[in-house]
Amino acid sequence: MRRKKWTLLLVSEDGHDLLQRTFQIRTLRYAIGAGGLVCLGLLVATSFFGFFSGQTLRSTQLEHQNEVLTDELATIQAQVARLETDLGFLADKDAELRVLAGLDHIDEEVLQVGVGGPGWPTLEDNPLFTTDEAVAEKMFAVTYDLNALERRSRLLRSSMLEASDSLSAHRELLESIPSILPTNGRLTSGFSHARLHPIHNRKLPHEGVDLSALRGAPILAAANGHVTMAGRRAGYGLVVELDHGYGYSTLYGHASQVLVRPGQRVQRGDVIAQVGNTGIATFPHLHYEVRVGDRPVNPMNYVISGAIP
Numbered sequence: 001m002r003r004k005k006w007t008l009l010l011v012s013e014d015g016h017d018l019l020q021r022t023f024q025i026r027t028l029r030y031a032i033g034a035g036g037l038v039c040l041g042l043l044v045a046t047s048f049f050g051f052f053s054g055q056t057l058r059s060t061q062l063e064h065q066n067e068v069l070t071d072e073l074a075t076i077q078a079q080v081a082r083l084e085t086d087l088g089f090l091a092d093k094d095a096e097l098r099v100l101a102g103l104d105h106i107d108e109e110v111l112q113v114g115v116g117g118p119g120w121p122t123l124e125d126n127p128l129f130t131t132d133e134a135v136a137e138k139m140f141a142v143t144y145d146l147n148a149l150e151r152r153s154r155l156l157r158s159s160m161l162e163a164s165d166s167l168s169a170h171r172e173l174l175e176s177i178p179s180i181l182p183t184n185g186r187l188t189s190g191f192s193h194a195r196l197h198p199i200h201n202r203k204l205p206h207e208g209v210d211l212s213a214l215r216g217a218p219i220l221a222a223a224n225g226h227v228t229m230a231g232r233r234a235g236y237g238l239v240v241e242l243d244h245g246y247g248y249s250t251l252y253g254h255a256s257q258v259l260v261r262p263g264q265r266v267q268r269g270d271v272i273a274q275v276g277n278t279g280i281a282t283f284p285h286l287h288y289e290v291r292v293g294d295r296p297v298n299p300m301n302y303v304i305s306g307a308i309p
Contacts, residue, residue, distance in 0.1 A: 080145045087152055094159050101166035106159055175268060176244040178222030179304045182252055183275055183286050185213030191298035207296035208251065208289030215284040219252050219273040221266040222290075222299075230258045236287065237278025242266065249294075253287035254279050 095105050189210035225244035233239045236253035240260060243249050256276025266272060277284045290299040 076142050083149050090156050097163040101163040175224040176246045178250050178290050178302050180222050182220045182222050183211050183213045185211035188212045209299050211286045213275045217275040218271045221270045221272050222250050223268050227260045227262050227264045230260050235280045240272050247293045249291045251289040254281045
């Protein structure tokens with residue numbers, strides 16, 4: 001059986017040139033098949049090239065992101081180190097405050113405030129652990145340090161508030177203790193349970209001290225408090241009494257003039273009266289008493305050295 005042939009004629013545009021090619025059907029089929037295979041191969045090669053190029057680009061991008069992340073972690077670690085230094089300074093100041101406030105110091109192990117234990121995230125829980133263990137480890141360490149610093153800062157805040165409250169209460173107590181002599185005078189008679197009275201000429205308790213001073217010299221409040229009495233009292237003449245709280249009270253006798261009224265608030269050092277010799281007194285002086293829980297005590301036991309006005 002004779003095989004069919006195909007003739008391909010190519011004519012130039014002006015019609016002068018003619019190109020003729022004759023092909024057998026089988027040859028043409030082979031040529032078309034080969035061309036298809038070549039096109040398919042080119043398509044597959046292009047796809048693989050595009051895939052591997054994309055993977056290479058993605059890998060490069062991930063490497064760059066890891067480098068940026070590593071740099072950021074290094075910056076955060078440096079900041080954490082500075083925070084640790086600052087908290088160490090605050091811990092030293094907190095220890096000083098607690099001493100001043102009369103509080104026990106915080107144990108060093110408690111101050112470290114460790115974190116971890118059951119339920120606490122582990123290194124393996126970090127999403128980066130399966131892709132970059134080194135970066136995941138750094139991130140885990142930074143997270144751990146930040147949590148520890150946060151807990152330590154909360155502990156120091158609580159401790160400082162406790163010390164501040166204690167210091168405030170301690171300050172109020174100190175301001176209520178009669179720690180100065182009320183006038184600038186010479187001590188002429190001390191505290192005694194049996195002193196020879198200069199007028200009655202017999203031994204009687206002397207529940208305060210006498211300070212000789214010029215008539216009209218200022219008499220100062222020995223501590224913060226409020227006036228409970230301002231007026232005359234038998235034997236004491238013109239008197240001012242102050243209640244300082246915490247069980248402390250003071251009395252200022254033989255004044256020539258009273259300058260405050262009952263209920264008035266006074267501060268340590270305020271002028272409340274003037275020296276005189278009213279009542280049973282032979283010369284201008286201040287009779288000064290201190291009571292603790294209504295019990296007379298020696299005022300000189302509470303006077304701070306150098307606090308005489």
